[in-house]
Amino acid sequence: xxxxxGNMYNYFSSKEELAKYAIKYSTxxxxxxxxxxxxxxxxxxxxxxxxxxKYFESIKESPEVVEYFxxxxxxxxxxxxxxxxGFLCVGDFVTEVMILLEDGAKNREFRDQDFxxxxxxxxxxxxxxxxxxxxxxxxxxxxxxxxxIAENIYRALKYEA
Numbered sequence: 001x002x003x004x005x006g007n008m009y010n011y012f013s014s015k016e017e018l019a020k021y022a023i024k025y026s027t028x029x030x031x032x033x034x035x036x037x038x039x040x041x042x043x044x045x046x047x048x049x050x051x052x053x054k055y056f057e058s059i060k061e062s063p064e065v066v067e068y069f070x071x072x073x074x075x076x077x078x079x080x081x082x083x084x085x086g087f088l089c090v091g092d093f094v095t096e097v098m099i100l101l102e103d104g105a106k107n108r109e110f111r112d113q114d115f116x117x118x119x120x121x122x123x124x125x126x127x128x129x130x131x132x133x134x135x136x137x138x139x140x141x142x143x144x145x146x147x148x149i150a151e152n153i154y155r156a157l158k159y160e161a
Contacts, residue, residue: 016079019072023080023089026065030058031092038096044104045154048122051100052150055126056142059133066130097122101157110157121156125149 012018033054037047059066072079080089087094101118104110110118129149133142 016082019076019079020084020089022068023072023084026068027090027093029065030055031096033058034093034096034100038099038103044100044107044109045158047100047104048154048157049147049150052126052153053143053146056129056133056146056149059130059142063134067134070127070131070134094119104157105159108159111159113157118157122153125153 008018012021034051037050037054040047040050042050083089097119098115101110101115101122105112126149129138129142129145132138138145
């Protein structure tokens with residue numbers, strides 16, 4: 001950030017407040033991307049493919065953001081206890097995922113199912129690949145897995161008559 005640690009305290013009262021700001025800021029960027037995708041006039045299946053591609057591109061372009069989420073936010077819940085409980089710090093992103101899932105169910109592209117079940121299927125697959133990419137264990141570039149992961153997410157969510 002090209003500033004001293006002491007200068008940071010002119011903007012944030014504590015390292016915990018900085019940590020909360022960082023997670024809100026980074027997830028809001030992803031939420032805005034998903035909001036744009038949600039507003040596209042395409043099928044819910046196409047939205048999953050587009051978002052998966054964008055998410056994997058962000059893993060490549062800014063691995064530190066995903067690393068921060070996986071290593072700091074999820075692993076240090078006590079730091080985020082006051083004012084960041086549950087989905088409070090990532091609410092905009094969760095809302096956009098909810099819209100995607102609800103629209104897909106309303107259009108009968110996705111099954112009508114419990115939000116947390118669908119959310120964990122959707123984000124579990126993406127988060128798992130973010131982790132594997134960060135650990136440098138993937139055999140191919142993460143983007144090469146994008147369509148396969150999107151297809152698996154879609155199959156797990158799709159409506160069957």
